[in-house]
Amino acid sequence: MSAGDAVAIQESSSQDVSSQSDEKPPIMIEKSQAPSTLDSPSSEQDGASNGTGVTTLKTPSFMDSPSPTFGSQSSFLDTTFVRQKNGWIPKEQYRLKNNLLIGVGLLELGNAGDFAANVWNQIPIPHFAMALMALGGTLALTISIFAFRDAFLSRENIRNLRKERRFLWAQKADLGAEISRDLDSQLNMNFRELGTEYVERLGMDIAMGFGAIMVGIGTFLAIGGANPRIFSASNLLSGYIGNAPVAIFGLCNTGFSVYVWRRAHRHGRAATKEVRSVVFLRRIRRVKTHAAIYAITGVTAGAASLVTATHWEGYPVLIPCIISSIVCNYLWRNRIGYERPLIQQRLDMDEASLIRELEHTTLTREIFRTRDPSEWLLKLIPDPDSLPSILEFLSANDLFDDFCLRLLKDNALARSIFGPLGREVTIDEQMSLTADKELHAKMVKAAEETMKEMGPLRFKYRERYCLEALGCYLCSKGVVIAKAKC
Numbered sequence: 047m048s049a050g051d052a053v054a055i056q057e058s059s060s061q062d063v064s065s066q067s068d069e070k071p072p073i074m075i076e077k078s079q080a081p082s083t084l085d086s087p088s089s090e091q092d093g094a095s096n097g098t099g100v101t102t103l104k105t106p107s108f109m110d111s112p113s114p115t116f117g118s119q120s121s122f123l124d125t126t127f128v129r130q131k132n133g134w135i136p137k138e139q140y141r142l143k144n145n146l147l148i149g150v151g152l153l154e155l156g157n158a159g160d161f162a163a164n165v166w167n168q169i170p171i172p173h174f175a176m177a178l179m180a181l182g183g184t185l186a187l188t189i190s191i192f193a194f195r196d197a198f199l200s201r202e203n204i205r206n207l208r209k210e211r212r213f214l215w216a217q218k219a220d221l222g223a224e225i226s227r228d229l230d231s232q233l234n235m236n237f238r239e240l241g242t243e244y245v246e247r248l249g250m251d252i253a254m255g256f257g258a259i260m261v262g263i264g265t266f267l268a269i270g271g272a273n274p275r276i277f278s279a280s281n282l283l284s285g286y287i288g289n290a291p292v293a294i295f296g297l298c299n300t301g302f303s304v305y306v307w308r309r310a311h312r313h314g315r316a317a318t319k320e321v322r323s324v325v326f327l328r329r330i331r332r333v334k335t336h337a338a339i340y341a342i343t344g345v346t347a348g349a350a351s352l353v354t355a356t357h358w359e360g361y362p363v364l365i366p367c368i369i370s371s372i373v374c375n376y377l378w379r380n381r382i383g384y385e386r387p388l389i390q391q392r393l394d395m396d397e398a399s400l401i402r403e404l405e406h407t408t409l410t411r412e413i414f415r416t417r418d419p420s421e422w423l424l425k426l427i428p429d430p431d432s433l434p435s436i437l438e439f440l441s442a443n444d445l446f447d448d449f450c451l452r453l454l455k456d457n458a459l460a461r462s463i464f465g466p467l468g469r470e471v472t473i474d475e476q477m478s479l480t481a482d483k484e485l486h487a488k489m490v491k492a493a494e495e496t497m498k499e500m501g502p503l504r505f506k507y508r509e510r511y512c513l514e515a516l517g518c519y520l521c522s523k524g525v526v527i528a529k530a531k532c
Contacts, residue, residue, distance in 0.1 A: 124474035125447055127454060129467070134454040136447060137470065140206055140390065142239060144383035144507065145199045149192030150251065151375030154347055154368040156189030156258040157292055158182075158354075158361060160284035163268035165358045167281070171271055179265050186262035193255025200247040207240045210388040217392060228395045231518040238309065238518075245302040246340070253295035257351075260288035285355035296348025303341035310334045313517030320397070320520055325408070329382075329513045336377045343370045384510040387444055400519060404512040410443075411505050419498045423490075426497075433486045436493045437475050444508070446475065448500040452492045453478075459488055 126137040162178035171179075214233050218226070264283025271277040314330040317323065347367040353360030413425050423430040427439050440446045450473045454460045457467070463481040464471055481489065 124472050126472045141387045144385045147196040150196045151372040153254040154371040156186040158364050159186035160261045160265045163265045163284050183262045183265035186258045190255045190258035193251040197251035200243050204243045211236050227522050231522045234518050253291040257288050257291045289351035292351045293348035296344035299344035300341045303337040307337040316520040340374045343367050384507040386511045400516045407509045414502045449496045452496050
């Protein structure tokens with residue numbers, strides 16, 4: 047992959063590309079000498095200077111925005127791909143991934159699987175209650191599988207983010223007494239992302255996954271509650287032992303959600319002073335809404351779970367918590383979360399470069415939304431028939447790995463370009479350029495297919511990440527209090 051993959055400020059999940067229409071991108075910006083705005087409420091109309099010193103907008107008919115500010119280095123990194131039973135995958139995916147599982151949104155439902163065991167906590171147990179206990183126990187144990195699978199995925203994100211954080215701290219140490227506003231903002235973004243993975247994913251998966259297992263086992267034991275020892279063990283497992291971790295997680299999650307809400311609020315206040323953007327404020331509202339709902343859900347569900355250990359009245363309170371947990375899961379996966387390659391080289395950024403990058407991303411998304419896919423390369427690349435130009439665009443916009451995977455799907459084409467394929471193959475941009483010219487047409491076709499399949503998703507994530515980076519940079523106070531968390 048190119049160095050642009052590592053340093054491009056971008057948003058990149060694994061969600062279906064069809065979800066790219068969930069956020070209608072604003073149209074291109076035409077900046078004046080006055081402080082710029084990323085868009086305005088009148089973003090559906092062509093704009094011209096209104097004489098008030100506020101930036102106005104224009105509707106693009108071709109790709110006239112500046113090229114991506116980040117990732118235009120002349121040096122290249124390579125990527126090693128490993129053959130597996132179901133195809134090729136990158137050997138090391140050094141990126142933050144938006145891979146939160148949909149199943150973990152049901153963990154609150156799994157922890158309510160002991161409903162029958164706690165409501166009909168009597169001897170003899172009615173037969174219909176036994177059936178409900180078997181159903182609830184099975185549900186709790188099944189949902190716990192999602193928790194531990196998601197914990198593994200979160201651990202990979204944490205490992206990569208910690209590696210990036212060590213690199214950023216090493217860069218900071220090299221600066222000595224000098225304070226870098228952009229480096230501090232990058233560390234702050236990394237801190238928030240790590241916090242999300244530690245608290246809202248790994249912590250939730252461990253606490254609620256363990257709770258679901260205890261609840262499931264306790265509920266099955268309740269079926270044999272005629273035995274006094276089994277009856278006591280069932281009450282403990284499906285009671286305080288199973289629900290106490292949920293309550294502890296609820297308190298921790300509430301504290302972190304309050305931090306995220308206040309951080310987003312400060313980003314919004316900083317933006318109103320320097321940048322007015324409908325899409326920026328929309329993201330702020332979504333982040334704050336998610337944090338508020340998640341905080342209330344965590345503390346409410348934790349308290350209700352402890353109540354259910356001895357009183358059935360706690361279960362009606364869990365119903366809105368189950369619904370809001372599913373809503374929060376959806377919001378994060380489809381409206382807030384993003385993917386990005388992690389930083390491996392020194393990255394200099396400022397407000398102007400971030401805005402230019404966001405403009406480029408916004409315009410590209412507009413082209414994806416309004417143009418036929420067959421026209422995308424023509425609108426996005428100055429020379430759409432030139433393989434070097436296409437590869438440069440793919441590398442600068444986090445699409446080169448996807449392009450390589452598409453090439454590797456065609457074994458005959460891959461062997462013609464890269465030679466004999468073993469278990470591993472290492473590919474860089476220069477290797478692709480050395481292919482026979484007779485193969486260039488097929489490679490251009492593969493690039494078009496890559497753009498159609500992954501382009502909208504990658505640029506949707508890029509826009510989200512640019513907004514996050516811009517908010518953190520604007521919140522930074524520069525040299526005077528650069529070390530303060532924003």
